[in-house]
Amino acid sequence: MKRIIATVVSILLCGIILAGCWSRKELTDLAFIIAVGLDKTKDGKYMMIYQVVNPGNVAGATQRGGGSGGVPVSIYKATGNNLVEASRKTSQKVSRIPYYAHTNLVVIGEEVAREGLDGLFDAMERNSQFRATSMVVIARHHSAEDVLKILTPIDKISANQIIKTLQFSEKMWGETINIHVGDIIRDLSSQGKAPVISGVGIEGNVRKGKRQLSIQASEPDARLYVDGLAMFKDGKLVGWINGEASRGVLWVLDKIKQTNITTGWKGKKEAISYKVDRSQTSVAAHIKNGKPSVSVHIQTEGDIGEVLVPLDLNDPKQLLMLKTAIEQAIKREVLDAVERAKEKRTDIFGFGQTVYRSYPHEWRKIAKNWNESYFPYLEVNVKVESFIRRTGLRNKPYIFQQQGGKLEWKK
């Protein structure tokens, strides 16, 4: 009996010990791919660009003498007919196992985007390492390769630079959108909503910006910046929205957290700026006589940031007028954005989904022709309610005191 038990236990033990360490991988055996870029080669193949972290050169490690003071990232490229093929091919060049769990950024070349995103994300979604929360950007006017090769001064890893810029820019300014792989897959697979993706551009000399010398200057030779929203239709890039109009998209998508609205006053342009601290947007759909319409209701709250005209902020009437001016400015941005989207016949706002939620039965009839027959002629009613919470530390601008009384602004 004892012998039987001993035999069984030792066999089980073998199972444990021999099967152990199956998926073990040491940190020093991993190539942390922090960003992936996608371009097309001339012969129509995909080219994948990997930005791999070189841990020894990341700030902090250099103190211990581990780093040689080199650049913190290294770029690897591979071509293939599809992404997985390209990914496996990189093992010819990288000395470590490509590790995608920390890939936080996907840069898609504009050229690839124009040809269509459709198949691209399948490999990313299917891979157990790849995160659905990786951020996606479009390399604007440049290839993804160039974007990933530019070295950046503050956040040494340029992928982090782009991610953080996008995050904070969305939060503070609201002209770009921070969108993840998962969001895009959802948008692509659903009717009545087309994806928008922010663009990343390069200003300066691209060739010099890839050298470490560039970031040793107080002004690097090349800088990355986020700019514009790429509109997609049926998975293909169809156009860009820039500037204030792109903020209009974010107003509708309820992504605005803080921003700044500048409005004119009594003939003077850009006279007063309004800092938005809080904002909420609700979108509702209605169908009347088979004709859908959408109403967008935006509520904002904020402070007065700057006043360049003599204006008495103690006066409720003036404030009321100011409020109306701000509301008009926001409304203009939104309508502008809607106009651009209508031009390209792509519903980047998800109005179609709103209709679907409110009128699922009617939606079934109009879904097929939504982008072509309904969305471009959709009636969009925008209602903005702005609230001025504070006027800052000063009531009357000093300009008012300089010119006070002399100007006949007061009737």
Added chain:
Amino acid sequence: MLFQWGLQKKKQEIQGKEGKDQSGQAQDIPEEPIHSQLEMNIDIVRHTTGDSPDIVIRRFDVGHERTIRAAMIFVDGLVDEKNVCQFLLEPLMTATFPISLLPADLFIWMEKKLAAVGGIRQISQWSELFTELMSGRTIILLDGIPLALCASTKGGQYRQIEEPQTQIAIRGSRDGFTESLRINTSLIRRRIQNPNLWMETMKIGKVTQTDVAIMYIKGIANEEIVQEVKQRLNRINIDSILESGYIEQLIEDQTYTTFPTVYHTERPDTVAANLLEGRVAIFMEGTPFVLVVPAVFIQFFQAVEDYYSRFDISTALRFLRVLIFFISLIAPALYIAATTFHQEMIPTPLVIAIAAQREAVPFPAFVEALVMEVTFEILREAGVRLPRAVGHAVSIVGALVIGQSAVEAGFVSSAMVIVVSITAVASFATPAVAIAISARLIRFLLMVLAAMFGFYGIIMGILVMTIHLCSLRSFGVPYMSPLAPSIPANMGDTLFRVPTWAFKDRPHLISQKNIERQGNNQKPQPPGSNSSNDSNRGETS
């Protein structure tokens, strides 16, 4: 015949001096009565004790004419010599004896009238005589009488009552147990001044004849547990017990476990509190560590201060201690598992920072962790045994050489040093050393599991550990109670410590009959609400 026996014994001793202790057992003293001839008796004592110089044999004469020879025998150092001289020897030597006293009457006269000590009695057997002699009593023999007087004169030098070295409390009594059984029991008597505090003594150890006492509160302690303790103690058949650890290992329910199923403490207030919960305390001569049974798992996380300070901070500290236990258990295992299996679980900046540190480290994470943990155990073991002055040197060498130089040389990563340090500090922060030691052993097991299977292995290890914990019993009481089996009434003293007025019940499984600890209306009330207070009292009574 007895004399012959004594002589034979002497011969044996002379013949086989080298082989004397081969058996490991002392020769048993036969159950023989004491002889009536004084000289023969003294010879037997001298032969039996091997003429040891600390056995003092004082001859003197008694009787009206000082014609009857007598002798007083005691062990130097075990008796209070002042007592012996002042209250035994002096009255006997200076007394005026009535004229016509037979030796037998004289013997009784001495016992009743002359010996001025508390405990005195007659004994007739040699075995008894030697037991009493060796435990510090004084023996008086009288020529012509086959009896001996045994006077209680225990004394001698003991360590004074000092602050306990282990289990130090910021708030709480400052006295700790000493090596004296009598002092220790008196410390408890002073705290529980109640006739129901019962004590029973026995001698354990065939050679050492060590005094062991069990103490419990009649009416609170569960009779079955008391019987079980007595039975287990009586079962012990061993030549010697030198510390309560001997007893602990001989009476515990389960030997093959790293978890302690007997609680030991140096603090009288802890013992008193445990007695009041219905537990049984086992005292032993020669050690300041008192055993308390039955012990449950959560007891090792309870510090005396939990009950002395207010409940909010006590509860917070309880949580902290359980957290500390888990840190000391799994911190290195988590590090190994996260860095070799689950790199995706570490935030990106952190994983890059750790990877950067590990760039130059030549070993896999498991080897690195094992080396550092073993190094730390070496340092600790060296530090514990060393004299305090040298101990500082060791800690400096440990901190500088291992901590700093190893990192600078690139043998280990600084993240690993941080993990090992937090583990080490955590293992010192557990209030009971016994449970910290079990965590220490299991830690290595979990590290191996983590190196082989990652988090899966850690979870499996902890699962097995939990199952094992639930299977343990301490004197019949489930080790994980009152958590498993769940006893809601006693949950107030586990992870939480409810306010003192809410401590209604004693542990149900330990004091099974008498569980009510306090009245229903103990919550302090502001003076204005007296009326409601009274009405409540009326309801409950």
